Amino acid sequence: MVEVIMPRVISLTFAFLFFLIACLGSVSMAAGDNDLQQIHQWSEEDKKMIRSLSLSSLPLLPSDPSNAYADNPKALALGKKLFFDKRFSANGKVSCATCHIPEYFFTDKLALAKGMATTTRRTMPLIGAAYQAWFFWDGRKDSLWSQAIGPIESAVEHGVTRSFCAHLISDRYKSEYEGIFGSLPKINHRNCPPKASPGTGNPAALKLWYAMKPGDRDAVNRVYANIGKAIAAYVRRIVPSPAPFDRYVDAVLRNDLAAADKAVDRDAVAGMRLFIGKAKCTNCHIGPLFTNSGFHNVGLNNPKDKGREEGIDKVLSDEFNCLGKYSDAKPEECGELRFIDSNKSKYTGSFKTPTLRNVADRPPYMHAGQFKSLEEVLSFYKRSSSREVEHQELTTDELLKIEAFLKTLSGPLTPP
Amino acid sequence: MLKRFGVILLAVLFIGSMTGQGAASAQEKPTADADYAKTRVSKAGTFKAAYTSDPEAVPVNMLHSWKLKVETADGKPVKDAEITIEGTMPQHGHGMPTQPKITKNYGDGTYLVEGMKFSMPGWWMMTFSINAGGKTDSVTFNLRLK
Numbered sequence: 001m002v003e004v005i006m007p008r009v010i011s012l013t014f015a016f017l018f019f020l021i022a023c024l025g026s027v028s029m030a031a032g033d034n035d036l037q038q039i040h041q042w043s044e045e046d047k048k049m050i051r052s053l054s055l056s057s058l059p060l061l062p063s064d065p066s067n068a069y070a071d072n073p074k075a076l077a078l079g080k081k082l083f084f085d086k087r088f089s090a091n092g093k094v095s096c097a098t099c100h101i102p103e104y105f106f107t108d109k110l111a112l113a114k115g116m117a118t119t120t121r122r123t124m125p126l127i128g129a130a131y132q133a134w135f136f137w138d139g140r141k142d143s144l145w146s147q148a149i150g151p152i153e154s155a156v157e158h159g160v161t162r163s164f165c166a167h168l169i170s171d172r173y174k175s176e177y178e179g180i181f182g183s184l185p186k187i188n189h190r191n192c193p194p195k196a197s198p199g200t201g202n203p204a205a206l207k208l209w210y211a212m213k214p215g216d217r218d219a220v221n222r223v224y225a226n227i228g229k230a231i232a233a234y235v236r237r238i239v240p241s242p243a244p245f246d247r248y249v250d251a252v253l254r255n256d257l258a259a260a261d262k263a264v265d266r267d268a269v270a271g272m273r274l275f276i277g278k279a280k281c282t283n284c285h286i287g288p289l290f291t292n293s294g295f296h297n298v299g300l301n302n303p304k305d306k307g308r309e310e311g312i313d314k315v316l317s318d319e320f321n322c323l324g325k326y327s328d329a330k331p332e333e334c335g336e337l338r339f340i341d342s343n344k345s346k347y348t349g350s351f352k353t354p355t356l357r358n359v360a361d362r363p364p365y366m367h368a369g370q371f372k373s374l375e376e377v378l379s380f381y382k383r384s385s386s387r388e389v390e391h392q393e394l395t396t397d398e399l400l401k402i403e404a405f406l407k408t409l410s411g412p413l414t415p416p
Numbered sequence: 417m418l419k420r421f422g423v424i425l426l427a428v429l430f431i432g433s434m435t436g437q438g439a440a441s442a443q444e445k446p447t448a449d450a451d452y453a454k455t456r457v458s459k460a461g462t463f464k465a466a467y468t469s470d471p472e473a474v475p476v477n478m479l480h481s482w483k484l485k486v487e488t489a490d491g492k493p494v495k496d497a498e499i500t501i502e503g504t505m506p507q508h509g510h511g512m513p514t515q516p517k518i519t520k521n522y523g524d525g526t527y528l529v530e531g532m533k534f535s536m537p538g539w540w541m542m543t544f545s546i547n548a549g550g551k552t553d554s555v556t557f558n559l560r561l562k
Binding site: 045282293341346388 | 533
């Protein structure tokens with residue numbers, strides 16, 4: 001009997017143990033659910049805010065009325081070639097991609113960009129540039145196409161002239177160009193000296209330029225603008241793709257807390273709360289591209305660079321702006337330029353708010369590459385006395401959490 | 417009866433605007449919904465102004481336009497006003513990223529305001545200085561942008 005009873009007792013004991021374990025398991029699972037609820041709980045207002053920052057809120061690529069070729073596939077193909085073509089430089093070694101390196105999220109690793117020589121500013125990220133109203137750190141350009149031709153005539157960047165570019169297009173890209181923009185004007189050394197330019201600051205180049213017939217100058221300007229329009233057709237397709245943060249927001253919004261918990265780590269969630277709350281980062285870094293496209297003085301005190309203060313007159317007097325003769329826009333489509341805030345004294349030392357998409361992937365930071373790491377940027381914000389910055393109350397631990405959050409904004413980049 | 421109601425309404429709006437101004441000078445965020453009204457009486461009570469936004473919900477970080485309707489205190493349209501515009505964020509000490517302007521006078525006391533752009537969510541104050549019929553006064557709207 002005993003022999004018979006014993007296994008029963010044992011099996012009952014085992015059954016009880018199993019029951020206990022199962023109970024404990026479900027208790028601990030319930031506790032886990034509660035944890036998840038607590039960690040990933042957002043008020044309706046906060047949910048609205050994180051949704052507004054996620055890529056699912058990014059509108060379709062905005063049209064650029066000033067560039068009739070912005071969405072022309074042939075222009076994109078030509079623009080891509082021009083972007084990587086080093087012949088558009090004085091030493092044959094500099095292309096747009098020299099500073100905007102695709103593998104480095106279209107920036108470089110330098111504090112100050114280097115083309116023909118070292119410039120005075122950090123290379124800007126190109127991710128989502130098509131959504132911006134102003135270009136360069138000082139906003140001295142008002143379209144992507146007009147921005148694209150700026151560095152070509154800069155002595156420290158490409159170091160060539162618009163006339164030289166017209167020759168190169170005529171010699172190397174004639175059929176592709178004509179397939180998009182119509183027939184090329186006749187370009188030769190008599191009607192278009194390759195060193196002629198009004199935009200390099202070189203007096204000899206200026207003299208050659210004004211020795212050209214007005215019609216020839218206009219024809220060269222038109223080719224130059226079209227080079228920009230083709231490059232812009234390519235650059236505008238450099239857009240961000242979903243990052244862990246976006247997967248997190250999607251999961252929270254569909255109430256899939258297990259997926260949310262996997263998408264980003266818990267420090268990043270804490271950092272996210274700080275970013276939209278106490279740290280007030282969304283004062284400037286708003287929308288799915290994390291920028292208000294505005295200009296702010298964050299207190300870097302760089303006496304050599306007045307930033308937006310000087311960008312205002314430059315964009316207003318630019319012959320390649322939205323209201324200029326090489327723009328395809330109607331005047332009423334140039335709202336940003338027509339209603340530009342021209343109160344220059346307000347903008348001394350102000351620079352454009354950059355996107356934070358892929359920010360952790362592309363140090364150094366700020367308009368002159370002042371900081372090597374996000375940690376340095378955040379600790380600077382904590383000590384900055386600028387009225388436009390409100391991060392002073394944060395603890396070191398909170399800064400680390402914001403940094404963890406910033407690291408969740410990196411998605412793969414797949415340019416065309 | 418209706419007239420009396422109108423007077424009461426105006427009085428409410430006037431008080432609303434007074435508290436709005438008071439709050440502004442102390443740079444304290446207005447709290448009562450009346451402070452955010454889209455129709456307000458000017459500071460000295462000379463004009464009454466109302467705005468509508470296109471799109472209807474005032475957007476953040478997007479260029480858009482407003483229509484401003486200006487009346488005298490007794491409800492007659494003000495058809496020949498000169499209007500200057502200023503938007504500020506009292507808590508941040510900065511203004512709008514644009515300089516909005518009146519670009520059209522519809523002739524019935526309504527004016528088109530183009531170039532409106534608010535760079536961030538939060539409390540904004542839009543002040544319209546109105547000069548008409550030899551009188552100058554200003555009206556301020558509070559906005560709570562999300």
